[in-house]
Amino acid sequence: MIRLVITSLCVVTLSICTAVPPLGYERRVLREIFDKRTTNSSASSCTYDEAPTTTAPKANVWAPISAEDNLAVWNLLHEPASGMNLTHPDDAVLTDNYVFWIDTLHTNKSDVLPYIDGSGSLPTKYARAIIFEGGKADPDSQEYMIGPLPVSADTTIEKLDYMYNGGSGGSVPFNARYFDGPKTSATDPLVASVMGNISDVTAALFQGGVYFGSLDERTTLSPTSGTPQSFDGSQAFRNIMFRFPGPATYMTPLDFFLLIDCTGTDASLYSLKGFVTNEKFYASIEELRNAFDAGELAQVYDQTQDASWAFVDYKPELGVRELEERLAPSTLEIGGKRYKLDKENQYVEYMGWSFYISFTRTLGVMLYDIKFKGERILYELSMQEATAQYGGNQPKAANTVYHDTYYSLGTDAGPLVEGFDCPWGATFWNLSYHSTNTTVTNENSLCIFEADMNFPLSRHRTASSSSYGFSNLGTVKGAQLIVRNIATIGNYDYMFDYAFHMDGSLEVAVRASGYLQSSFYYPDQDKWGPRIQQATQGSLHDHILTFKADFDILDTINSLQVSELKAVPQSQPWFPELGEFEQLELDTSRMQTEQQFNWAPNNQAMYTLLNPNATNAWGEPRGYRIVPGRSDIHLSTLNSPWSLKNSEFAKSHLAVTVQHDTEPYANSVQNINLPHAPQQDFSKFFDGESVDGADLVLWFNLGMHHFTRAEDVPVTLYTEAYSSITFAPQNFFDRAQDGDLLNRRWIEVDEDDQLTFEAYGVALPACRVSFGEPVEHVGGVVES
Template sequence: MRNSSLLRASVPLLALLIFILSTTTDARTPRSKIRPSFNPVRRETPADTFTTSPLTSPSASQFSPTVRAPKDNIWAPLSHEEATSVVEYLHRHFNLTQAEDAGPWDNEVNVVDLVPPNKTEALSYLDGEGPKPLRWAKASISFGATETPYLQDFAVGPLPLTKKATHWSLDYLTTSGTNRMKNSKADASMVLEFLQNATISIGDITQDLLGHAVKAEDAYPELVTWTQNPPLFEMKAGSHGTEERRTIHWASIFKPLSSGYPFDVATISPQGIFIKVDVTGRDPSKWTVDGWIYNDKYYNSTESFRQAWKQPNFQKVAHRNTVGKWASTDRAGKPFKYDERVPPLTVYPEGKRYAVDFERKYVEWGAFSFYLGFTRDAGLQLFDIRYNGERIIYHIGLQEAVAQYAGEDPFMSNLAYLDSFFGLGSNTMELVDGYDCPHGSTYLDSSVHEDGVSRTYPRSICVFEQDGHLPLQRHTTGRYVEVTKNIQLVVRAVSTVSNYDYTWTYIFSMDGSIEVKVSASGYIFAAFYAHNEEYGYRIREGLSGSMHDHVLNFKVDIDVHGTKNTFAKHAAVAVNQSYPWSSHPRSTMKLDKTWILNEDEGKLEWPRNGQTQYLVLNKDQTNPYGEHPGYRIMPGQGGGGHHLSSPRSEILQNSVGFAREHLYVTKAKDGEVWSSHPWNLLDPGRPVVDFGEYLDGESLEQEDLVLWVNLGMTHIPHTGDLPTTVQTTSQSSFLLLPHNYLPRDPSRRTRQQVRISYGAWLNGSTLVERFGQHEVRGAAFPLREAVGDLEGYGGKVVRLLEES
């Protein structure tokens, strides 16, 4: 039930889906500006202040140092003007219809984005030796004016466009040899209408079994019918004695509107009736209803279902699934003790301690610096991450978000998502100040160009400092105690793809480490409770928490003292060792060092018991003690990495070659930029990008290495997932840590530490060494500055791409 630019419903059904799912599909009327923030003036009370430093002014929390990025951001998304010029160019060279006027049988531009620059050219520019890489746009075009509709990506450029501009098919970024993909969802709106008509045709049955019937004139019917994703393909005997590849869908009836209840409850409202349809070809008159399932019984036609229902011995399910107030996310129940009091707040008493170049999307904090990028398919990306001015990571960012379900019924058993298809960037929304990010955070906008409009998502990326609330370092003796605060920089964005909200968080620490973390919330996609005890827990009278996997794949293009690196495994292994000072062999452990020398060896699981360190090392260099410098990668929160529980997925097939192990190591190539492609969902067995083909045995010894790292979880929803999943139980992360890379712990540079000397040697006195940090005492800070106003929340801004 995810929304996509490639899926256009008929007007009544689309209105219903928008109302139910609160998707990001926009009306075509552009809004010119964001609503202004609301800042009421009111008198302060004693509760609005607290004590802080004499250096503090009321505006200090908003003060931020300024910085100018050393180079242009060559990964910056296309501007509105650039995207408009590309669309105008394409209309001159192809037979296209304006997006707002296009239907299923038209050709139109779906998405305009950036073709990432080749790394070799980018490094030449960034390191001061070469010219700035040429800027090219990626244009995704839907060709619907044919019996066999298809999609195709083109490079258009260079930008800015001139009379010498050109375009060509982006085949080099595929493994299939062509990015031309048959659009199996070109007629999705007609499929929805076909399914709804099928539901109308059994109105007498649904009235009896579910308590509701759908009528053709219903603007907002009580029951709606949706297909699973991705489409299924079956080989059947054709009219001429040959086998034909047929397009099949299983669909399920849902009851998302309960007495006008306004919450986004569609995915927890299944009703337990399933329909199988054959929608091969583009002529709906040739589509067929091939069967129904109710109460775990299959009927091969609508008539056989009706005849069985009329029999006195027809077995009805004893319960129904009714959505009510229990599905509301609003506050309910007895409040917690003291919960009316203002909770802890984040304050910058002397202003921000990091700097942002808003124009170039560049950030500096401590010894770190990096650029931000953003794509329609994958959202937030980070580039050219440096520590002490030296690059350690060229690119780190999300590649794909997989959700794969299991169940007794054919809908859940065939349900899976590759969310880049729906747009993890285009489903990014404005963050809620003080909730998604602390008030006082720095906010940046993002934008995508899709369906003929430019969408700007104001305040959709946040940057802030946080106290990790666990000391970074401490030690106590009988003479002193020394403790260092764990101050971190955080970059965050949120993607809401239909029922699930994914929070993407990058955490930078003073010891030179980086944590990449994903957390999930939102409404689960539940199953109707009937005959499915082996696939989840019963969580309501008629509801089962359908088990599923989440796999979030990240790319980490790591560079340790240059691009020539080797991947190593350093393992603690059990041995029986003889020593000259021992009368018998001793059971102990040793460090076993091995190298991953080719891509066949680069398919890795996280080590059992944490006994093995995974390292990216530069074999051509050593530190003063003869050790190779590098960075370590290790699992973090939530049990670390995750891959599909059923790696050889019958649903997603060749589209999830990246999701079968925890970690992969490959040689960097300009044609192997992404682990997935949004169109893979249209035909998973014949994907545009098959990650498995990246793993072709090439040497990894002192090569430019790329790590492909999976996060996620197996989610078996329980009653605590109602009404929505909480992020404390659904999070996963990995860490990148310096390993023999620096001469010592770099956090010793911080002033945010204290040493307290005490004891008899000071005759009972206490000496406090603050290392130059400012004391916080003696003045009043307006508490209002630490609490944001939310009345200006706007979501997004839309401009037609044809507008200049």
């Protein structure tokens, strides 16, 4: 890496041409504005100033457990007195007991509210740990809660059962546990034996491609298998696809699948189920070899082994774009940072907004105690699951459903590149998680910045007969604070944005980039996606991102109002010539019971979380509207065997439930391998409780039906794979929240046709733009 330091003095001012032709009133108004501007004389930095500091009103009770607590919990679990009989994961085999991971256990809301809203004591902190217990007579995976923390004589280790409704608490059948290193290693001898016996076949079919085991130097193929790998925990299987290895391996699939049964802890009992190639199933090595000898396995297309076409680097062969050598426009906080931070408590204040940030290895970034102008809107806003379900006529495509929390989504939040992933001068924070007895820090993996919305928040021109063509004109600057992180889970880079707008609205957006999980191309399989390379098909799939929004509109007594637009026939006596005619009416009601529901056709319904006991100055209930954005979808397949009961949260646009400490998450992290007998069944949340005047949680889905295309090569583009939702004030205030913003321009024309201009003291500053100042993090490095 080459560090390139560029420091240029760039006084941000605007040159005014002395001879301006009559271009109309708008151009004349602009000239008046710029002629009357003032600039600050000092040239301060406009990109690398630190954000002002503030002090959080209370400690961050949602913060992750510390590195010291993680180590203490690890040591406690491994003490002989604990009775856990644990082996270090690095030395473990299937029949051992060992820690899979340690994370932070959520703090119950009922314990938090007395503290953050009153004089209650600081809530007790707990860790959670998943332990694979292969050494038991009836092996399983069991989750535990460890606390209170810090570890002391009062700390206990208890089964974490209370927040799971599948019938076995925190216990997951051994065959449905996470398919980790020891489990994969246990299956490798069988895979190596089978593939070694047909190495002449695979070498002939796949340009010398062979597999003799993961550690054998002769191996030239890479195996991969998706999820689920069990249906109900009574069995385990791997449907293995082979690919050419390399950084773009997701894009070079081969037409060869090995299906094995790997039930139980005794690897000697694992067995071959069969092979799939050329769209046919072969139940044994003998059947496959006979087909090969008969010339029935010839490949129509050879997969490319040169995957440079799939790298995200500069491709000059696409042509040259004029002026592209110039740096593209960038968001710069040229007036200095307008948000305040308490880094220790991960607390943020911005233009009336305040909130806390937390993080877990499973869910990633989570926001808490979100207030606007001192009034709570949301207790919690967090992503719950990232689901992807595929379709195809090949085992890997047809079989694949991903729950990305299964892979610990938060651990994949990687470093962000300044100026590209986030604007120059953004604030970068580290995110940490725990792995065994250590703590891993992903540096500069969260960024905070204020961004220009590139359109005014509000604007109006009042027309008149003056020479300027108006009597007054007002326009208000649009800006937003964005909290962003990007998690690369295998092949996809999910970008999560939480945007806090000046008017009191809050937007959640997610984008997807990265490599497709592709399939081998067959001309007769275009119903599952197009050909995108020499022997590669883009596999059709859904992305569903499930979020939790625990609304507390002023307090915990809320209702969900449904306002339906209906076209109703009616007559009015002042229009006798029309007789009966159709007109819009609003049919307003409140949802009565917990339920999953979808956006109304044509979006002819408004859903508002409101406080039934609080009104604005006009007597209207104060609330926040749920505004659908782009691509608010749910899972297409509602009855697939691969996602039958373990993905219920992904099968509707929206859902509303009563908040319970026992229902903190929509899913469990090992649910993917239990589609027929889930550990956590989201559908059981809906048990008839009243949602009219209760503590409500809204569950909502964002996502994309991924209609794959050639333009997904090399990677999917963020511009197209994008989904969003907005929570906007609905009679929460007495008027729009833009009147108190100084970043505005007000122009009036009096009766003598004289123009006056008001800038409210907000000027365009002079500042020094510095790129690539010598800093110690990736975010501040300009690469050359």
